[in-house]
Amino acid sequence: MRKIKRWKQGIAVAGVIALTGSLLAGCGGADGKNSGSKGETGSINQAGNADTADLVNVNTDNSDGKKTKDESAKAMGRFLENDLTVPENSQFLRDVKVLDSGALRMVYYSTADNCYYAADSADNGETWTNGKSLEELLGLKENLGEYISVVSAAADGSIFVGADLSPDRDNENAQTTADSGEEDSAYDNLKMEFFYLSPDGNVQKVDTGDTIQSSYTFQACFTENGTVLIVDPGNGVAEINPSDGSLVRRYEEGIRVDFIGTAGKMLFTIQDQTLHGYDLDTGKPLDNISALTEQIQSDEQDVNWTTTSSFPLMFLKGDEDNSLFYIDHTGVYRYVLGGSTVEQIIDGSLNSLSSPDTGTVAWGQDSDGNFYVGCNAGEDIKIYSYVYSKDTPTTPDTELTVYSLKDNDFIKQAAVLFQKKYPDVYVNIETGMSGDDSVTDTDALKVLNTEIMAGTGPDVLLLDGISEDTYIEKGMLEDLSGVLKDTDILSNIKDAYTKEDGSIYTMPVKFGIPMIEGNKDIIAGITDLTTEADAAESQKDSYGKLQFFSDFSIAPSYLIQGTIDNSIPAWMNEDGTLNENAVKEYLEQVNRIWQTQKNAIEETKKAYQMGDDWADSDHSGYMDISGSVTSLLAKVDTVAAGGLLSPEGLVSLDSARKVDPDLDYKLLNGQSENCFYPRSAVGVSAKASEKEAAEKFVKFLFEEESQRASNTEGLAVNSKVYEDMAYWKMGKSSGDTIGSIGASYDTGDGNIKQIEMDEIIPEDEAIQNIMDLGKTLTVPAKSNQIIRNAVTESGEKYLNGETGLDDAVKEIMQEVNLYLSE
Template sequence: MSWYHKHKRNIAAAMGVCVAVGSIAGFTGCGKEAVSSSKSDENGEKASEEKAMGRYLEEDLAVPEGCTQIIAMELLENETMRLVYFIEDGVQVSDSKDKGKTWETPKSMREMAKADDSLEFGSSVAIAKDGGIFTTFLEMQDEENYVLHYFYISPTGEAKELDLNEAVGGYVFSCSFSDKGNLLLSSSDGVKEVNTQDGSIVHTYDAGSMVTIFDTVGSRLISVVDTEIHYYDMETGKPLEEEEVLTKEISSNPNNLQMTGMGINNLLFIEGDEKDSLFYVSHDGIYRYAFGGSVVEQVADGKLNSLSSPDIAFTDMARDKDGAFYLAVSDVSQSDPVGRICKYVYSKDTPAVPDTELTVYSLADDDFLRQAAAAFQKKYPDIYLNLEIGMTGEDAVTETDALKALNTEIMAGKGPDILLMDGIAADTYIEKGMLEDLSGILKDADILENIIEPYKDGEGKIYQMPVKFGIPYMQGKKEYVDAISDLTSMADTIESHKEEYTKDTLPFSSSYSPYMLLKGLAAVMNMSAWVNEDGTLNQAAVQEFLEQTNRIYQSAKTPAEELLASFGTTVEEMEEANEVRNLYSEFGAVFSKFGVGGLDLISGSNILGTGGVYSPSDLRSIYSVEQQGDGISGKLWNGQTKDAFIPQKIVGISAKSLEKEAAEKFVSYLFSDEGQRVGSSNGLPVRKSVYEDVSYWFGNAKEGDVTSVTSSYNNQTGESVEVSIVQPGESVIREMQELGKTLTTPVKENRMILSAVLDAGASYLKGEISVEEAVEKAASQVNLYLSE
């Protein structure tokens, strides 16, 4: 087990406001100049307009060699950048005299602290402006119990251990230094301010509360408890009056107040450019606020850089004397998190808002789209990407409403430039000439042949193309897996073992819910069989699906009901709690990313699992389950459709786009080497060179590394079940790569048809209607949809 991943395991065990967008009056380097600019009108002509100039541009700085994740960063009083970071087998400290261009020879944190080799790193690190460092180490008593050791390293390198266990009152979740050099530690008992010279407690803030976020700004401390923001005077230790303007602005985005992990957050504060002012960063951008003021000013728009990416979490922030911002982040867009340092420098010659605006439409909010948009925006600062979401979840807009509104906009020439086609019936758009041919853009994109060929028409034109894809996979007891080749043989196999099922051992995790069982089996490998070439419902295929799924459901119906009764709940209550009928919710998603079988197979709770391999992390999981489980195997999952792949993030360009050149640039980026490596959890790359790149599948891990540890319990014995997620070797990776290349048929997703079949099918499985009535009910709903 690598040191870093072992460390992660131990940590898991241990624990009306006005926003002014643009420049700031008097803020160094932020004046705007008006220049002539242009934008396409609805006729494609360029219209001249005055354009404000000046905005912050983002650049990536180098990190020390071997750095995997950043734990802490600070600009010292002499503007030396100091970094504490993980390497594969420990924690190191390194300095940069040129603010991230080059790094000095690193030092071991353990050696600097003079911590015994038997101690394990405890994750908490703070760096003071004078160069002093605070850190913690764990002395593990057994697998669950530990003793914390606190170390302070002075600016001159002297190390001493502080006796703080009784005073702190628990595990240290985060820490920082005040301007006076005092240490602040947050635990489950609030924030303690500690004198590093003698270890005495100076003040306690939010005593008895779990503080999820805190920062010091001059003589003030700002903390977050639950969803409340508190302000304290660090001179007296007493609460200050609420800064209503700041609180309201920050709280307008609930995600700002969530702690995303140990030492990483969605919100950071630093001291401002003037007395009694601050800067803060969130995914919305970088902001400035003067205490007691009436306005929060946006310094940098997060939509114009990677700040808006949902895969970015913030570790530390600093600002130099020239006004440049430095942000240490954890980037989880790849299979393993990586540490990055982003620098934001003001450019007076760059338009405040890009000249070209590109609208990208998605029926539902999509993390990958936001990740890709942030990465593209950084690469092409002259193009502004506007993400338009059809169903935000904040109103009563249905899928039908959203699609009608979209079609109306497109026909009026006011629609989006690019469409994410997931959930949208592309055939209709293609037939009506609403999508551009992408074959020219994709000519040199090096897309896997088995993926691109199904999307070509008779003339070789391509109107839509998935950016990612998934491999259908089935996992479970070997005797079951060996016997199953399609949906019917699955029903035969499960039915033949029905006497073996109990409330503690069911065929599927979804066996208790007719709707969830139908959806789990429908989405991946059966839905494509239900649609005829003319878009109508293939009633024979739907009837076969419902009959076979009913056999599976009835085989374990009684023990599944006993399981629900033991929880004191009903099918309806469980379905409502998990939003399973919302095809856009986390648990209701059509193509679930929750893995294939996992712990439920090893614990014996379930016999089978079906799903898809969408990422290197998924491969690690299924490999680990098959290696550590007793008699568990897996293979390609074929249902009513054979040798199919699961298209993800399907893109098309509107034929009525007013910004075709920019739209083509964005689509080209999505299929570039860089674009294909964005959002590795959202699907496998379709670009051959990336898909076949073994390093993409390894991430930061080496063969045999334990990348994480997960646990559950055996329902029958009550014993804990632990699975180490292990990085497989190249031979296993190559086997999965070759399997993906054999798949030649894209799964066709039509949520309208799926919803109709699921609703009618659930009534059938519950015995409320016959299978013939269920098929007729579904067909009627589909015909009504087609007529509209």
């Protein structure tokens, strides 16, 4: 089958460097993941400006997961987050350091010339000096930024760099080997060289001799003692003197270490999901950190290495000799060695630390007690300062509850932006199905309905997968026409959700366009689901081993889930029930598609010794079409189909057409015409306890700031954003190459087919055509999860020949009607 690699221009011309280590920085970091809270909270005396009484019970969760409101909610004092500026053309952050002079230093990768730079700020991140090229400072060859794998800055101004300068970089082979788990052999042909820039500007190459036994390292950082710690994959951590490369001490020799971090005179490592601490003066293990170890190891996100652009957590010198700070996706914590509790001093659920696209890279604290945190957030660099405000409530006075049936990254990012704008409101996001338990859609919705009717339900609902028509009919949603009156929403989207009397009960915050790409002659005749089945049958003679109609049709469940949303609108009767004949017609057409290629699927499974469950992973929604373009270019698939959900998705579609001029793309209709995919459809409960805050939050979701966030979750419905060429070009210009997509396909005959495609910003005409197309779509596709589940379960049995068509339709009607009657 295929292996896919993806990289950005200049970051990984050498694939192994970018995909394994080139985005790493300093000693520490946190992956941007779901919000949450840690163990116990308590009071601290924060250096600088936080008073002990101000920081009590910052965030305590009770058994049902909701934030507890007690007398501490009246306490005042909280760290507030501020966005700092970053240098122009900076794309990936490598380190942030508070220098001894009090200035900030950041080390970053620049897209202007594919090199690394160090820039300083003397005004707390408001302005930055012109960056100095590390390649120039270190005397390296030009444009070798993509081969620098580790960079660390020290408070005294020193910089330590590790780079691959080997003449033969077989990095793609190395990455493929690394992906298979054979990490050490993957880097045998690489050669790491180290450089040290001293505080006075002298540069020297650091000869480590045979101290570093591996040919590659992914993390290095300075210690408070001026030495440098280097991860030696498979052989622990080496501490060296950067002036001469001599070995000071080795930690965990012979062991694979996943992460290192320092806090003053302390070293922390993670290996095999366990935390270890060492005294950097003596090299001996710390024996009084049991409470810290227990808490960190209790959060899998802290001890699992899951990214190459950030770390699971970071450590920092504390406000006392025997104390430390650490940061993860849930906030900032303080611990005193030997203590029995870990105190939370910054609640991550109230700022960007909890945002799914935030991956922290490095951090520091100035003499006033302010924290500075550097992050890689999607394609952007973010540097946040956290400044203590004694006049802000320790916990917000208002708690707004937002419900989503399934995890929703966009709403988490929007909640972070909202809370920064309205610090007096705490947004509590509840998810009906965590994915970690046996709760089904039906179970979750029954609980939700019961809570709403009892007046204890959420304030705001994301209705993706939920029957909005039923909720409207039963009076469970508030009329939002007044709230959305002055919002700049695309007229076709807004009109589709406006009732005859002018009322609006729900509105999608983002949307997607159903698209198909393929040979011009083939897709020209595809106008609906029936002609799509015709096209599949017309090409059936070409199907075989790794030769399919499309990615979404490689299994019955995939085929149904990939075609159902823009067909459901054609099934709905005026009374909200299903049209039996329309459901029957749907199953007949998807069965036609499946029957054309089921033999090809079996042939492929047999050739690669795959089990029957090879395509049984969760596929509860339509596919993002951009993920299928390499299969199309490799001629594995006849067509690519799915949702156009982002400007970058259009880049993929248009770039594929540039590679193969015989390709084209167009709107894909199902049984319904002119459908759009609603994303994050939002409504306010008629029994919301915080109605004012709920309405304020909903209105914020459609403002420009929120609409420009999370460009992968759907297209903006805000007219100003949607019609902005800069939005579609992602700040670039037409013709700019923003990255590359590569894939390897096993042909089954001992050969590997390599596909590589540059991602190029489309011309204005192509963007305008899509922009205009999106504004013609007037029918919301339906994503009712109960209907989806019923059709998928019975439809699979029909496509697999386990039941007849009439029986499958009967089962679907009975299950859906039972739900509608409850």
